Amino acid sequence: MPGDRLTNEDRQHIAEGLAEGLGFTEIGRRLGRPASTIMREVTRNGGPDDYGAQQAQEATQQRARRHRKAKPPVPLAGDSSHGxxxxxxxxxxxxxxxxxxxxxxxxxxxxxxxxxxxxxxxxxxxxxxxxxxxxxxxxxxxxxxxxxxxxxxxxxxxxxxxxxxxxxxDELWVRSTLAALEMNDTLIAASQRAAEILGATTPAGARFGFSAEFLLLVNAPLRQAMERWQQSQADRNAERQS
Known part of the structure; x- marks a missing residue:
C-alpha cells in the first residue's frame, strides 16, 4: 500500500499518464491513489499541460525544507500561579x-x-x-x-x-440561561401564533402547537431553577452583610 507522500517514481507515472491523455481517476487507479491526490499534485505543479515529474519533485523538496525551518515555540497559556x-x-x-x-x-x-x-x-x-x-x-x-x-x-x-x-x-451561565429562557418565550409566542393562523387541527398547525407545548414544559423548571438560584444568592449576600 503506497504511503501518504508521492515518490519520484509516482510522479514519473503521473507525467506518463498525462502524456497518454489519461484522466486523474485512471492515473490514480493505476497508482492506487485517490483521484483527488493526483489532481492536487498536478494542479500544484503547472497543470496537465505543463506538469513535469522532475520539476514537481524539486518543488516538493523545496516546500518540505521551508516547513522544516524552526518555528518559535508556542507559549503555554496555562496559569502557573497558586502552584x-x-x-x-x-x-x-x-x-x-x-x-x-x-x-x-x-x-x-x-x-x-x-x-x-x-x-x-x-x-x-x-x-x-x-x-x-x-x-x-x-x-x-x-x-x-x-x-x-x-x-x-x-x-x-x-x-x-x-x-x-x-x-x-460568575454570572456567565446565569445570563446564558436567562437568554435561553427569553428565546424560548419568543419561540413559544411565535409557535402559538402560527398554530392559530395555520389551524391547530392541521398538520402544520399541530406541529407548531406541539412545539409551543414542549417549550413551555422546558421553560417551567428552568424558571424555577433561576428563582431558587437568585434566592440562594440573596441569602448568601445577607449572611455576608450580617
Whole structure:
C-alpha cells in the first residue's frame, strides 16, 4: 500500500499518464491513489499541460525544507500561579474549549471563552488573547463581538481608559440561561401564533402547537431553577452583610 507522500517514481507515472491523455481517476487507479491526490499534485505543479515529474519533485523538496525551518515555540497559556502546573492548565483550557465546541459554539468563540474562563481574574485584553491563542487581532475582534452579543462576556476599560479588556464573571451561565429562557418565550409566542393562523387541527398547525407545548414544559423548571438560584444568592449576600 503506497504511503501518504508521492515518490519520484509516482510522479514519473503521473507525467506518463498525462502524456497518454489519461484522466486523474485512471492515473490514480493505476497508482492506487485517490483521484483527488493526483489532481492536487498536478494542479500544484503547472497543470496537465505543463506538469513535469522532475520539476514537481524539486518543488516538493523545496516546500518540505521551508516547513522544516524552526518555528518559535508556542507559549503555554496555562496559569502557573497558586502552584498550578501550566501544562495541566493548558490541557484543561483546550479540553474545555473542545467541550464548548461540541455543544455548538463556534471554534474560535469556544477557544476565547475557555481562555478567559480559566483565568482567576476572568479578564484579558485583545493583546493577551492574540498572544495566548496565536491568532490575528481581527479574529479576536470578530469573536468578541459574537460572545458579547450572546451575553457571554462584557467589555470594560483598563485602568486609565487606554485599552479595552474582556471580562467573564460568575454570572456567565446565569445570563446564558436567562437568554435561553427569553428565546424560548419568543419561540413559544411565535409557535402559538402560527398554530392559530395555520389551524391547530392541521398538520402544520399541530406541529407548531406541539412545539409551543414542549417549550413551555422546558421553560417551567428552568424558571424555577433561576428563582431558587437568585434566592440562594440573596441569602448568601445577607449572611455576608450580617
Amino acid at each position: 498550578r502546573d501550566p501544562q495541566a492548565v493548558q490541557n484543561l483550557t483546550e479540553s474545555f474549549a473542545t467541550l464548548l465546541e461540541q455543544q455548538g459554539m463556534p471554534r474560535m468563540a469556544a477557544r476565547v471563552l475557555a481562555c478567559l474562563y480559566v483565568t482567576d481574574s476572568g479578564t484579558l485584553t485583545a493583546a493577551d488573547l492574540v498572544q495566548r491563542l496565536r491568532v490575528s487581532p481581527a479574529s479576536i475582534s470578530q469573536t468578541i463581538a459574537f460572545l458579547e452579543q450572546q451575553g457571554l462576556l462584557k467589555r470594560e476599560r483598563t485602568p486609565g481608559g487606554r485599552r479595552e479588556r474582556y471580562v467573564v464573571d
